[in-house]
Amino acid sequence: MGLDYKKAGVDIDAGAEAVELIKADVESTFGPEVMTGLGSFGALFKLDWKQYQNPVLVSGTDGVGTKLKLAFELDCHETIGIDLVAMSVNDILAQGARPLFFLDYLATAKLEPVKMAKVVKGIAAGCREAGAALVGGETAEMAGFYQPGEYDLAGFAVGVVEADQIITGTEIKAGDLLIGLKSSGLHSNGFTLARAALFAKAGYSYQDQLPELENNLGKELLRPTRIYVKTVLKLLDKFKIKGLAHITGGGLKENVPRVLPPGLQAVINQQSWQPAPIFSLIQQAGEINFTEMYRTFNMGIGMVIIIKAADCQAVLNELSAVGEEAAIIGEIKTDASGGCVIK
Template identity: 55%
Template structure:
């Protein structure tokens, strides 16, 4: 029997598309390089030379995350240039909670069929996120997995590494009753709670991504795809000028899960719900899905993407400085004696 030789492409993997994707990504990747980067893309590992002279006792801080089902919105809208920002933000916002400066980032994109232009758009977003965070995109992987992901769909995850001096690690251990809780605003939903969001808007209310929502001032899809804010630059400046005792990234689990992670034993946080204006998208979710308020604070950031804890002597000065920079920060609560709980009142 005469059989046609089987190629890798016959099984659904196009190696040439992979080469083309790398070419399209190169300009975006190189735009993120700090002086410490020693390698170009395409090697087996990314090399980064740590400037140990800047730190007495350097400690590396790492974090990894993805974008979750927010990607479904990108698929529905066929818009792929912002989810990379989300991926970077979810990782670097975690490591800055220890006071770490983000150094470098690596991404992993898996898809059913690799389209070079789409992959380049995703990485363009990753590069934008890295530039905003001040870190370098020094490596990554694009995996074509036919039969595993539907055509047109993909997943993205990332890994960030930062550095902090051991004596300057922020771990919450110095938090005391009377300390002030400061909230930095989010850009919207960020990258959490999208399984609930999709159930409410698309499953229950039958709203489409292209529908204009007057209270949002944009289409539903535009609101849902707003990229996660990156707080690295703001936080790094603050820790140079103020005593920041604790930092919490408000992600999945909302206030009730994330704030206790920075509290020492015997401390509670009281959050005053009226101290900031909750963005309209959260009201829309709550009203459309008839969601209990505690469930909202357990799932979403409710307009506060990052929380800082400092002494009462520095709270007002810190907020004033942020306002001069156009940051709508506000004091949202205080630390009290307790059992490691968060109370929203």
């Protein structure tokens, strides 16, 4: 009997089934700006330019990394899509951009419509949280390319900001303060090291219920990345934010300096907040030194806001009013060596 595409490894009918399963979740993110539904070759998004004086589009793209391994091994796919959205929208937010729309790419060896629908449900939830429309995506069935049961994810976000409101960091000065917004855990960075420490070295299992954790270890690690869009946009309406740093790969030590002008240094007091227990568990399990922890993980701070000292208390009050856990974690000092020092 001759070959067809399904026998070769690509099931077109499964693709059509998957589209039907995700349709309601995708359309739940649409606003009046979205002009096309699922199935178009391209997504049309009509921006109301009259709302802006001099708009600039800001884009960002990212993936989820080896956190996906946990989703595969735990067969839990409902929240990994939130991570995908968060990584991109938090990045463009760091320049003051309001997310407009998001696209995703999912590649797998064999398309499983129900599993894909769970992933997209999470993506849609992340988009709703960020105020972005999930305007399109791509599902690639690549037989023989990925391991059975596994998939890869990538995403792309586009936002908008007024040209004179772009957060560049150029106005940051010595004496400005750093406010840290609490993370939900590891977010989507450092999982290769975390897995090596917890499972390969220390011999823990996903089902282990440790007294310092709220959930079993697997659920604790799968906590989705926080999306800071609503919180930060509210602040931008009321305060002059000089700098924003999304704390992703590279941790505080690598990400905060990305927004600093030459000749300035961020000095962070590690005693000013309490990282979640998962971080100390990883550190102890892997016998990881202090510097490596702070250049790999967010250590409990997912976003850093840099403001003038005079605005600090008002910003903290505003954050408290919206239920945000925040703390002053450091200040900006003059130092030709630059970078970020954690004491």
